Amino acid sequence: MLYGTYLTLNHFDSVGAGLKIPYHLPPISILKPLKGVDEGLEENLVSFFELEYPDFELIFSVGDSSDPVCDLVRDLIGSYPNIRARIITEAVQIGMNPKVNNLVHSYNEALFDWLLISDSNVRVEKRYLKRLTAQIRPDVGLITSVVSGHSPQGVGGYLEAIYLNTFYARGMFLAERFHRTAAIGKSMLFRRSTANRFGGIQILARYLAEDYMAGEAMVRLGLKVIIAADPICQYIGQYSFRDFWMRHLRWGRIRKAQVPLAFLIEPVVGSVVSFLFGCWSLGFLFGISPLFVMIFHFSVWGASDLLIQKRLKAELGPRWLGCWILRELLALPLWISIAMGSTVTWRGREFTLETGGILR
Amino acid sequence: MILADMHIHSNFSDGKLSIPELVDLYGSRGFGAIAITDHLCEENTLIGKAARYIGHTLTQATFPLYMQILKSETERAWDQYGMVLIPGFELSKNSVSNHRSAHILGLGISDFINADDDIITLAGKIKAQGGVVIAAHPVSTQKVEKQTYHLWDRREELAHVFDAWEVASGPYLFDEVLHSSLPKIASSDLHSPKQMTSWKTLLYCELHREAILDAVRNQNLEFHFYKSEVTSNDLRNGLDVYSMVGVAGSHALRHVLNSESL
Numbered sequence: 333m334l335y336g337t338y339l340t341l342n343h344f345d346s347v348g349a350g351l352k353i354p355y356h357l358p359p360i361s362i363l364k365p366l367k368g369v370d371e372g373l374e375e376n377l378v379s380f381f382e383l384e385y386p387d388f389e390l391i392f393s394v395g396d397s398s399d400p401v402c403d404l405v406r407d408l409i410g411s412y413p414n415i416r417a418r419i420i421t422e423a424v425q426i427g428m429n430p431k432v433n434n435l436v437h438s439y440n441e442a443l444f445d446w447l448l449i450s451d452s453n454v455r456v457e458k459r460y461l462k463r464l465t466a467q468i469r470p471d472v473g474l475i476t477s478v479v480s481g482h483s484p485q486g487v488g489g490y491l492e493a494i495y496l497n498t499f500y501a502r503g504m505f506l507a508e509r510f511h512r513t514a515a516i517g518k519s520m521l522f523r524r525s526t527a528n529r530f531g532g533i534q535i536l537a538r539y540l541a542e543d544y545m546a547g548e549a550m551v552r553l554g555l556k557v558i559i560a561a562d563p564i565c566q567y568i569g570q571y572s573f574r575d576f577w578m579r580h581l582r583w584g585r586i587r588k589a590q591v592p593l594a595f596l597i598e599p600v601v602g603s604v605v606s607f608l609f610g611c612w613s614l615g616f617l618f619g620i621s622p623l624f625v626m627i628f629h630f631s632v633w634g635a636s637d638l639l640i641q642k643r644l645k646a647e648l649g650p651r652w653l654g655c656w657i658l659r660e661l662l663a664l665p666l667w668i669s670i671a672m673g674s675t676v677t678w679r680g681r682e683f684t685l686e687t688g689g690i691l692r
Numbered sequence: 693m694i695l696a697d698m699h700i701h702s703n704f705s706d707g708k709l710s711i712p713e714l715v716d717l718y719g720s721r722g723f724g725a726i727a728i729t730d731h732l733c734e735e736n737t738l739i740g741k742a743a744r745y746i747g748h749t750l751t752q753a754t755f756p757l758y759m760q761i762l763k764s765e766t767e768r769a770w771d772q773y774g775m776v777l778i779p780g781f782e783l784s785k786n787s788v789s790n791h792r793s794a795h796i797l798g799l800g801i802s803d804f805i806n807a808d809d810d811i812i813t814l815a816g817k818i819k820a821q822g823g824v825v826i827a828a829h830p831v832s833t834q835k836v837e838k839q840t841y842h843l844w845d846r847r848e849e850l851a852h853v854f855d856a857w858e859v860a861s862g863p864y865l866f867d868e869v870l871h872s873s874l875p876k877i878a879s880s881d882l883h884s885p886k887q888m889t890s891w892k893t894l895l896y897c898e899l900h901r902e903a904i905l906d907a908v909r910n911q912n913l914e915f916h917f918y919k920s921e922v923t924s925n926d927l928r929n930g931l932d933v934y935s936m937v938g939v940a941g942s943h944a945l946r947h948v949l950n951s952e953s954l
Contacts, residue, residue, distance in 0.1 A: 530757050535757065538756070551710075552702075552703055552704060552761060553761060554711075554713050688752060
């Protein structure tokens with residue numbers, strides 16, 4: 333945990349601080365898969381229209397032309413006539429992954445070789461794209477970003493934000509440090525010509541975690557997957573407890589299918605199980621009071637999580653402490669629940685995951 | 693005459709290099725043909741499951757990516773180096789006992805095969821895809837590693853199943869195989885660049901995939917001990933050149949193959 337915290341803090345200090353924007357910035361096609369009008373969507377999309385970048389296009393991929401999000405996007409395109417933007421409302425059925433099905437046409441029709449796949453719930457700063465492309469190197473196949481959860485509402489929203497801003501952020505840097513793939517689909521910058529060497533985005537339609545497999549494919553090509561200098565902001569908004577639980581059940585089952593060894597040790601690196609181990613061993617070996625161990629252990633853990641949250645510029649509301657304790661207590665029951673099944677529900681559809689992340 | 697290495701592992705299983713790096717490693721040294729043969733372990737055994745957990749085997753999930761990368765690299769290998777790249781795998785049946793362990797190379801394959809089937813069925817499935825079936829390191833490799841004696845123990849019964857038996861794996865010749873009447877092939881079983889110095893095979897055929905596979909089937913070949921040289925390309929790529937056996941000379945080894953041939 334401490335090492336993961338160190339890696340996280342060190343990344344933003346060293347990589348972020350020393351970043352120089354190059355004179356030549358490659359043109360980029362930004363692909364945005366959309367479905368429905370979620371809370372905060374308009375503000376999220378506006379942040380992309382207002383990017384400060386010399387040459388980019390926005391392609392909005394909507395699977396169903398009657399989706400109300402089309403009207404919102406058309407209005408925005410009309411409001412920003414100087415931005416090259418279009419909407420593609422034609423999904424293809426090449427696999428079980430609806431996001432990939434939705435993106436295939438946009439992937440093929442994008443004007444530029446550099447593609448940024450960016451989820452609908454991401455909100456960025458104006459210099460985001462400049463700082464992202466500053467990290468392009470010949471040995472890098474894919475640049476992904478850590479997500480910082482913002483504007484949570486409700487218990488589920490807070491739990492979601494805390495999960496993103498602590499467990500997931502730390503886990504991404506640990507994965508990168510130990511040469512495991514840390515790509516997440518909320519922000520993936522790569523070259524289409526490179527992706528075509530492993531079959532393009534189309535081949536990823538058979539997997540639920542298309543982002544993880546894209547990263548894996550880059551690594552198999554001998555290229556690196558790196559984490560961007562800046563976190564991206566995910567607008568969370570109103571979340572029920574059930575939303576939070578089902579989402580992390582899905583993510584957890586994907587991790588179990590894709591990286592079963594890492595999933596197996598997750599409880600041991602969680603705060604509650606490691607406390608129980610520490611409590612028993614320190615008491616047995618040195619006779620240290622369990623109360624002392626508990627206060628010390630959770631103080632260090634909580635301070636570490638707070639540090640990461642502050643570095644991610646995440647908002648810390650008054651409900652943070654209570655929700656943080658709840659999240660830590662829920663980690664083990666959630667893990668057990670993940671371990672006991674292999675089905676996931678995503679946007680109303682149920683899928684069965686096989687080892688390796690193939691969808692059935 | 694084509695210098696070939698038909699047993700090479702990439703980072704899709706337990707090899708150190710990616711497929712593009714392997715293409716550059718062999719292509720820059722003048723090889724005419726190579727086969728990438730990553731492990732494909734059984735799904736229903738404990739050892740097979742462990743291999744899957746640590747990512748040391750092809751799986752149904754990674755196989756499509758593997759074949760796509762092989763496809764794109766086949767084109768690049770030909771365009772850039774005039775080298776033929778053959779897709780393959782090493783069906784790996786591992787047991788605690790060396791005498792119950794067997795590795796079977798399939799060259800020229802196109803589809804995933806479940807390694808849990810019996811050996812004769814597996815060989816039949818490889819041949820049904822137009823592939824060549826090779827018994828990999830059937831006797832002691834003289835290294836501290838997992839040994840696979842099952843095929844050699846059953847060589848009389850299985851002789852008709854295999855197109856060739858490996859007579860060398862790395863720098864060691866297998867006397868038992870060499871002095872047998874079985875069809876043979878010599879390969880490096882390369883997992884890292886420092887294993888380049890090893891026995892390879894010279895094929896007498898035209899430079900295209902079907903002719904190469906036929907040359908193995910028809911035994912139009914001989915064995916050649918290849919000493920790796922250090923190139924500036926290795927240094928640029930950060931390959932582990934210090935443990936290579938360095939010899940001076942041209943990298944166009946396809947034309948200087950008079951050192952040690954059997």
